[in-house]
Amino acid sequence: MKNPWDVCTHVACFEPYEAGLSMEEIREKYALSSVVKMASNENPFGVSPKVSQSLQENISQVFRYPQARNPRLVKAIADYFSNKYSYITEKNIFVGNGSDEIIDLLFRVRVLAGEHNAVAFDPCFGLYVTQAKFHNCELRQAPLNPDFTFNFDALLSLVDEKTSMVFVTSPDNPSGRLASKEELLSVAKALPKTCLLIIDEAYIEFAGKEEDVSLIAELATLENVAIMRTFSKVYGLAGLRVGYIILPEQLADYMWRVRLPFSLNILAQEAAVAALEDEAFKQKTIDTAILGRKFLSAALQELGCKVFPSSANFIMFQPPQGTLGAKELSVKLLENGYIIRSLAAYKLPDYLRVSIGTEEQNKGFLALCKSILSR
Ligand SMILES: Cc1ncc(COP(=O)(O)O)c(C=O)c1O
Known part of the structure; x- marks a missing residue:
């Protein structure tokens, strides 16, 4: 039946x-x-002990809704980067309930169901696959080389005028391989302006000096690149669910419009602010x-x-x-x-x-x- x-x-x-x-x-x-x-x-x-303290101090606040758009956390992230990268402002920062929520929202704001496609490597982080499918977005996948290095030519060969996003994870999960900045720059430059390159840097803190391994230092000159990071790994907040993405202002605005207003809760927000204070x-x-x-x-x-x-x-x-x-x-x-x-x-x-x-x-x-x- x-x-x-x-x-x-x-x-x-x-x-x-x-x-x-x-x-x-x-x-x-x-x-x-x-x-x-x-x-x-x-x-x-x-x-961090600072996070534990913050959780204790803020437990009494959980009867309240968090402030919509989590401005305290957005400002703390902007302040964290302000010394090094003055072009990263609160307007370029979006925060979500883990990178997972951000990935889902990217499909919501970048994809017309049944029309656009997205491109990633194979294998790749599972959420790109599941959320592409859910949003009826064709996910085109380029195989990694047999030694799990990146084949960027194969990746770019899958891009056409209907490609709205390209995902690259660096360091990659599950291999741990790092993409070089030169490679990432040439991918960004080869993509049409309407196609967003999302560099998922969930593990970047473990890869070396930031300027040497991340395109964050070049973002001012790149109009179609977004850098996504998480508090789940180096900051230890996996269970609280906090991720952020630095992306073009207009796209950040769209993400805020469609995000459910209170998806990042008070304890998680304050814990993330405290985590940023413990270098x-x-x-x-x-x-x-x-x-x-x-x-x-x-x-x-x-x-x-x-x-x-x-x-x-x-x-x-x-x-x-x-x-x-x-x-x-x-x-x-x-x-x-x-x-x-x-x-x-x-x-x-x-x-x-x-x-x-x-x-x-x-x-x-x-x-x-x-x-x-x-x-
Ligand atoms: C490559 C990659 N991106 C994103 C995530 C998700 O992170 P979050 O806990 O912020 O949702 C993970 C988690 O394992 C990951 O490996």
Whole structure:
């Protein structure tokens, strides 16, 4: 019998983003007393003490609606950049309930359903795929090179006059590869003026000196580039949901018009403002990730794994040939309380991604890998 609710066919056939299992689900499933999560590239230190203090101080305010358009946070972000990049003003900044909401809104403001297309690499972050589908926007995907470097010629070859957005993630998820500024500049220049290049910099803080790795320093001269960042990774606010994008003024205005007025709540807003005030916590997070990345990359290689160079706070790798497959290894790790990310949802069933943890977590993960692989 036909399902009576099956009216909106684009919803009935919609395949949602596949998130990894939560710590609670894993604890229950494998009857574990403790679990270490190294699967979602979260901050292994949690949040800055300034954020904890802000949360406590603002808990009494949650009966109030946040101020529409979150002006305190927008100003704090503009102030954060004002010394270095005077051309970034409050008018160019849009904030949302995580980058996830921003991605969805970009499709809302940039795409006429059934008419425009968007372009990204394959594989790419899952939300580009799901939201393109939901908004009835054809997503054209250019395969990455076999070593997961970017093939920008292939990407550009998919662009036509109906392409309204091009997404590039740098450093990329899941590979960790960084696109060079020269490459990104030439993509921006090659695109028609009506096509917005969105550089998703969720992990840029882990990639090196900002001026060397991000086009943020060149934004003043680029009319069709947007830079998207998140508070979920280096600032540790994944559960509060805060992302921002720096984009042309007119587009920022459209984003504000269509965003639901209160989607970024008071606690999240104030926590993000506080996070921007703690450079020391941010630097400790970055230093730990870079040290841990070096340590884990070398150690996994020594175990015979194929490890991909990463500029992010995670590493993609393949287990040694002739041992366990990626799926088996991730299940064995899970059974012993370590959650890492199988990349089957990225159509990479032979690859795994591990987030860099604290020194202790990295060593624990490695010791377990060693013991599983030597059995
Ligand atoms: C490349 C990339 N973009 C965006 C996001 C989403 O970030 P947020 O937590 O701000 O929604 C993620 C999260 O993992 C990501 O990997």
